[in-house]
Amino acid sequence: MTTQLELLLELQHIDYMIKDWENSELRKKFKEIGFKTKGKDPIELLLKKKQQVIKKIEPKLYNHYQLVMQRYRDWAVVPVLGGFCGGCFEKVPTELSGQKYEVITCPNCGRFLYWE
Amino acid sequence: MKLYTLLRKERILLNLASKKKKDVLAELVEPIAKGKDKEILVAALLKREELGSTGIGKGIAIPHGRSLVVNKLELVVGRSKEGVNFNAMDGKPVHLFFLIVAPPQDPGNLYLMTLGRIALVCQEVVKKKRYMEPETPEDFIKLIKDIEDRLKQ
Numbered sequence: 001m002t003t004q005l006e007l008l009l010e011l012q013h014i015d016y017m018i019k020d021w022e023n024s025e026l027r028k029k030f031k032e033i034g035f036k037t038k039g040k041d042p043i044e045l046l047l048k049k050k051q052q053v054i055k056k057i058e059p060k061l062y063n064h065y066q067l068v069m070q071r072y073r074d075w076a077v078v079p080v081l082g083g084f085c086g087g088c089f090e091k092v093p094t095e096l097s098g099q100k101y102e103v104i105t106c107p108n109c110g111r112f113l114y115w116e
Numbered sequence: 117m118k119l120y121t122l123l124r125k126e127r128i129l130l131n132l133a134s135k136k137k138k139d140v141l142a143e144l145v146e147p148i149a150k151g152k153d154k155e156i157l158v159a160a161l162l163k164r165e166e167l168g169s170t171g172i173g174k175g176i177a178i179p180h181g182r183s184l185v186v187n188k189l190e191l192v193v194g195r196s197k198e199g200v201n202f203n204a205m206d207g208k209p210v211h212l213f214f215l216i217v218a219p220p221q222d223p224g225n226l227y228l229m230t231l232g233r234i235a236l237v238c239q240e241v242v243k244k245k246r247y248m249e250p251e252t253p254e255d256f257i258k259l260i261k262d263i264e265d266r267l268k269q
Contacts, residue, residue, distance in 0.1 A: 013160045016182040016220050017167070026228055033178065033235045036205055037168035045167060075184055075220055079153075086184060116152050 004103050005077070007057050008065055008112055012077045014050045015069070018043060061103060061112075068110050077112040087111040117226075119233045120261040122191045125253035132196040132213070137203070138162060141179060144194045144215040153185045157217065171204025174242045175211040178234055182220045182227075189218045189226045193256065195247060212247045214238075237263055 020026050021042050039045050054062055068076040078086035085092050088109035096104055097115060104113050127147045134140040141161050142154065149157045160181045164170065171177040192215040199209025214234045218227040240263045241247045250256040 009156060010159070010163065013163050013181070013183075017164060019220075020182070025225075026231075029228055029231050029235075033231060034172045034205065035168060035170060035178075042167055049166070078184060114152075 004058060004061060005112065005114055007053055008061065008077045008103075009114070011050065011053050011057065011062075011065065012075060014046055014053065018046045018050070021046065064105070064110070065112070068112075072109070072111070075111070077114065078106075080113050080115050085109060085111065085113060117229050117233060118261075118264050119230070119237050120257055120264055122189070122230065123193065123257050123260060125257065127190075127192045128253035128256050129192070129194045130250065130253065130256065132194045132200070134196075135198070135200060137165065137200070140194065140196070140200050140202070140213065141165075141215075144179070144192050144213055145217075147192055148190045148217065149185050157181070157183050157185050161215075165203075169203040169205065171202040171210050172238075173204055173206035173208070174238075175199070175204075175208060175245070175247075176214070176238050176242060177202050177204060177210040177212070178214045178216065178231070178238075180216040180218075180227075180231065182218050182222075184220065186217050186219055189216065189222065189230060191216055191230065195256075197248070211245075212238075212241070236267060240267070 037045065065076050075087060080086065080092050083092055085106040085108060088106060090108035092106060092113065105111060106113055132140060132143055134143050141158050145154050145157045160183050161179050164181050170179045194213040196211055199211050202210040204210050216230055237260060246259060250259050
């Protein structure tokens with residue numbers, strides 16, 4: 001996996017965490033259980049981490065990530081499962097699998113793909 | 117919802133060998149993800165730990181995260197007899213781990229419910245360190261079932 005792809009995955013994980021902490025019910029539960037976070041607001045910390053990751057990602061890839069996230073509101077970096085895109089489940093052309101080490105997007109939905 | 121219904125005996129590791137945070141997470145993830153997936157999942161869990169430890173004290177930790185690596189909520193239990201330094205809130209070693217991994221979209225809100233249920237069961241299971249008693253995964257499930265049967269709700 002290329003570093004850019006790893007960074008995109010990391011960005012996606014941070015986005016999931018932000019979403020969880022923004023969910024009032026989950027946030028309440030986290031506090032009830034007793035999860036303590038560094039600093040006052042975990043979201044502030046996560047946004048800071050997100051900025052650090054964004055800095056390392058090529059701007060055109062980040063723009064594409066944002067576009068896909070806004071469009072589908074779920075995930076932007078997905079695995080290829082048995083030759084199918086893990087996001088839209090369309091068949092991924094076999095010629096793309098030969099380029100495993102580059103950042104590749106699904107020709108159907110535009111999500112970033114990684115091979116397992 | 118009952119916690120014991122989510123437990124599977126092959127996902128209860130009663131003798132964790134690892135001593136370090138990263139190694140423990142890798143060991144816990146083993147039953148649900150292999151190869152590349154495992155690496156991705158461990159990285160995601162470590163990312164969560166950077167925010168603050170999920171060791172909530174009294175020897176319990178609840179590492180959790182969301183990932184596309186799983187397609188439904190997965191729960192793995194791990195126990196370390198010697199304890200692991202997990203930077204827990206009370207500074208004590210962690211003996212019992214509940215690993216929760218849920219897909220990013222979780223329609224039934226099972227993630228929230230499972231977290232709540234674990235917290236509830238933990239209050240009982242820490243008494244007299246009852247989690248140290250079970251010798252087999254079946255015994256562990258039985259212990260959790262007994263605790264849940266006694267709990268109201």
